[in-house]
Amino acid sequence: MLQGNATDTQITHLQRLWLYILCGLILIYLVFPIFIVVPLSFSDSRFMRFPPKDWSLRWYINFLTSPEWRAAIWVSLRAAVYTTLLATPLGVAAAWGLARSRLPAARALVLAVISPLIVPVIITAIGLFYLYARLNLVHTMTGIVLAHTCLAIPFVFVTVSSALSHFDIGYERAARSLGASQLRAFMTVTLPQISPAVMSGALFAFFTSLDEVVISSIISGGENTTLTKKMFSGLRDELDPTIAAVSSFLIGISLVILLLAVLMSKGRNDD
Amino acid sequence: MTAQSDTAPAGNAVPDDNTRQLAAAGRGETFRHFALTFPALLLIVVLVFGPVGWLFWLSLIEDGQFSLAHYQRMWTAAYFEIFSQTFRISLLVTGLAILVGYPLAYLMSQLPRRIAGLMMICVLLPFWTSLLVRTYAWMVLLQRRGLINDALIGTGVIERPLALVNNLTGTVIGMLHIMLPFMILPLFASLRTIDLTYMRSASNLGASPIRAYWTVFFPLSLPGVFAGAILVFVLCLGVYVTPALLGGGKVVMVSMKIQQNAALYFDWGAASSLGVILLAITVVLFWLLSRLTRIETMFGGG
Numbered sequence: 001m002l003q004g005n006a007t008d009t010q011i012t013h014l015q016r017l018w019l020y021i022l023c024g025l026i027l028i029y030l031v032f033p034i035f036i037v038v039p040l041s042f043s044d045s046r047f048m049r050f051p052p053k054d055w056s057l058r059w060y061i062n063f064l065t066s067p068e069w070r071a072a073i074w075v076s077l078r079a080a081v082y083t084t085l086l087a088t089p090l091g092v093a094a095a096w097g098l099a100r101s102r103l104p105a106a107r108a109l110v111l112a113v114i115s116p117l118i119v120p121v122i123i124t125a126i127g128l129f130y131l132y133a134r135l136n137l138v139h140t141m142t143g144i145v146l147a148h149t150c151l152a153i154p155f156v157f158v159t160v161s162s163a164l165s166h167f168d169i170g171y172e173r174a175a176r177s178l179g180a181s182q183l184r185a186f187m188t189v190t191l192p193q194i195s196p197a198v199m200s201g202a203l204f205a206f207f208t209s210l211d212e213v214v215i216s217s218i219i220s221g222g223e224n225t226t227l228t229k230k231m232f233s234g235l236r237d238e239l240d241p242t243i244a245a246v247s248s249f250l251i252g253i254s255l256v257i258l259l260l261a262v263l264m265s266k267g268r269n270d271d
Numbered sequence: 272m273t274a275q276s277d278t279a280p281a282g283n284a285v286p287d288d289n290t291r292q293l294a295a296a297g298r299g300e301t302f303r304h305f306a307l308t309f310p311a312l313l314l315i316v317v318l319v320f321g322p323v324g325w326l327f328w329l330s331l332i333e334d335g336q337f338s339l340a341h342y343q344r345m346w347t348a349a350y351f352e353i354f355s356q357t358f359r360i361s362l363l364v365t366g367l368a369i370l371v372g373y374p375l376a377y378l379m380s381q382l383p384r385r386i387a388g389l390m391m392i393c394v395l396l397p398f399w400t401s402l403l404v405r406t407y408a409w410m411v412l413l414q415r416r417g418l419i420n421d422a423l424i425g426t427g428v429i430e431r432p433l434a435l436v437n438n439l440t441g442t443v444i445g446m447l448h449i450m451l452p453f454m455i456l457p458l459f460a461s462l463r464t465i466d467l468t469y470m471r472s473a474s475n476l477g478a479s480p481i482r483a484y485w486t487v488f489f490p491l492s493l494p495g496v497f498a499g500a501i502l503v504f505v506l507c508l509g510v511y512v513t514p515a516l517l518g519g520g521k522v523v524m525v526s527m528k529i530q531q532n533a534a535l536y537f538d539w540g541a542a543s544s545l546g547v548i549l550l551a552i553t554v555v556l557f558w559l560l561s562r563l564t565r566i567e568t569m570f571g572g573g
Contacts, residue, residue, distance in 0.1 A: 011480040015480075019374060019377075019378055020378070022374050023374055023375050023378045023390075026371055026374070026375045027375070027390060027393045027394075029371075029448070030393055030394060030396070030397050030448070030451060031393050031396055031397070033397075033405055033408035033409055033412060033448065034396060034397060034400050034404070034405065034408060036408055036411065036412065036418070037404060037407065037408050037411075040411060047416075049416065090310050090311040090314065091311060093307040093308070093310065093311065094307065094308040094310075094311035094312070096304075096307055097303075097304040097305060097306070097307030097308040098304070098308055100300075100304050101301065101304040101305065101308075109308055109312065112312060112315065112316075112320075113308070113311055113312065113315065115315065115319060115320075116315060116319050118553065118554070118557050119319060119323060119550060119553070120508065120509030120526060120546075120549055120550065120553055121509065121511070122509065122511050122526040122529050122530055122546070123323060123326065123509075123529070123546040123549065123550055124318075124319055124322070124323070125530075126322075126326070126529060126530070126533040126534075126542060126543075126546065127319075127321075127322025127323050127325060127326050127546075128318060128322055129533070129534075130322055130325060130326070130329075130539070131318070131321060131322045131325070146314065146318060147318060149314060150314055150315050150318045150319055153311050153314070153315065157311070182300070182303065207399065210401070211401045211402060211403075213402060213403060213511075213512050214511050214512065218530075218534065228401075228403060231403045231407075232403060232512065232516075235403065235406065235407055235410065235516050236515065236516060239410060239411070239414075243407055244407070244411075247401070247403070247404040247407055247408075250400070250401045250403075250404050251400060251401075251404060254396070254399045254400045254401065255396075257399055258392070258395060258396060258399045261395075261399075262392065
């Protein structure tokens with residue numbers, strides 16, 4: 001087996017054993033930190049030693065009984081849901097509009113729509129703070145959701161545009177030539193075909209909002225403090241072990257999202 | 272005769288009308304397409320372009336008058352050091368990302384789809400995990416009595432714990448972990464398109480595997496490397512959270528200075544001028560990137 005040729009390079013598996021080992025180490029580097037957090041959260045000690053000596057649920061109890069942490073989770077989840085509900089239709093509409101557009105400026109519009117990904121987030125954050133201070137939107141849910149929607153639109157846009165570029169416009173034309181309106185043709189013909197991309201765009205939007213740190217820590221606060229803001233200030237000031245429990249909770253959410261994304265991309269590959 | 276000459280112009284006029292109607296319908300459709308893009312654009316223009324333009328304006332105003340004083344004030348050793356540190360860290364992380372990301376992307380591009388898919392999940396898992404969770408994990412792993420130090424002492428490699436966190440080392444380890452997926456994903460996509468029959472031809476012509484790699488495969492992989500490297504470099508320039516948490520105050524990058532100036536000292540002039548310079552560098556690098564590849568594809572599309 002090891003003597004067999006690995007690829008068209010005529011090199012044997014044995015000769016490039018080092019490559020397999022190196023890649024194994026790299027994968028461990030990538031994944032390991034995520035998996036130590038979970039056992040850590042069940043530790044009984046205030047000091048974050050790994051592996052923990054005694055086990056307990058005290059950090060979870062801390063996390064779930066603290067009104068501040070609970071409020072923060074609630075704020076973050078609500079912001080993520082609102083952002084998804086707002087960014088997904090806006091992103092899909094923009095992608096569909098620009099995919100079919102023969103405007104000479106289409107390329108510039110694409111860049112404008114994805115620009116929130118390009119502008120360093122700290123610049124957007126302090127700019128938004130400056131704007132929100134004048135509109136009384138600092139520390140409001142509306143402010144958080146609008147800001148996160150701006151960051152999430154490009155992800156929805158990119159995923160859906162990519163799906164639309166593989167979608168045969170002929171189907172939509174056929175529907176329209178049979179008398180369907182533009183909207184009806186989109187809803188009944190195009191949308192079902194690109195729905196995996198729309199769903200993964202929506203997941204992206206949800207996660208972008210849930211995970212956003214910089215803007216949240218500058219414009220959220222008071223009763224609308226997000227989970228990330230609370231975690232960020234917690235990590236900066238002290239290594240509060242409650243954060244391990246919060247982190248495990250977030251890892252759980254990521255795993256669910258990743259699983260959904262993999263299932264969806266499977267659906268897309270089968271098309 | 273006359274009947275025919277009467278119908279002929281009419282026959283021409285019908286398609287003319289049709290063309291006009293089609294053109295009008297076409298214009299209407301173009302307009303509707305633009306209208307679909309409008310809500311997203313409006314939001315982005317108001318919430319991103321607006322404030323950024325405002326910052327640009329602020330950076331040019333001093334005491335109500337137009338001046339370049341904020342930019343002149345940055346011409347000092349302290350600011351110079353911040354920019355140079357930001358560039359050094361970004362270059363270091365980019366270099367490491369190439370060294371670590373290339374072998375993995377290379378192997379993944381040659382393995383059967385199923386195994387490559389499993390490896391891809393390992394690459395995507397950190398990508399989908401909260402940035403703060405990963406940073407927290409590194410804070411725990413790298414601390415004085417953390418797992419890494421314990422393991423190194425336990426195996427007798429070192430005698431005293433190394434200072435791995437709250438300094439440059441910790442910042443680079445954490446940033447590399449965050450940036451690797453941004454290197455591996457575009458690189459993998461690019462390596463997978465390289466036709467391996469070239470390699471077979473090279474060995475048919477007598478090249479050793481190593482020679483075939485360096486003269487055939489490696490040059491073909493360079494565009495992917497450059498695209499990934501520019502993306503990682505430009506993302507590193509704007510990083511804020513990781514150095515703030517893993518740098519322990521010893522690492523000050525441009526983003527952190529902007530935040531300090533704005534939120535701590537309320538010095539909007541200094542914050543905005545720094546922001547404008549950072550943005551200008553970022554835009555130039557993205558422009559370079561757009562010459563190599565379509566930018567959208569770097570963020571999961573394509």
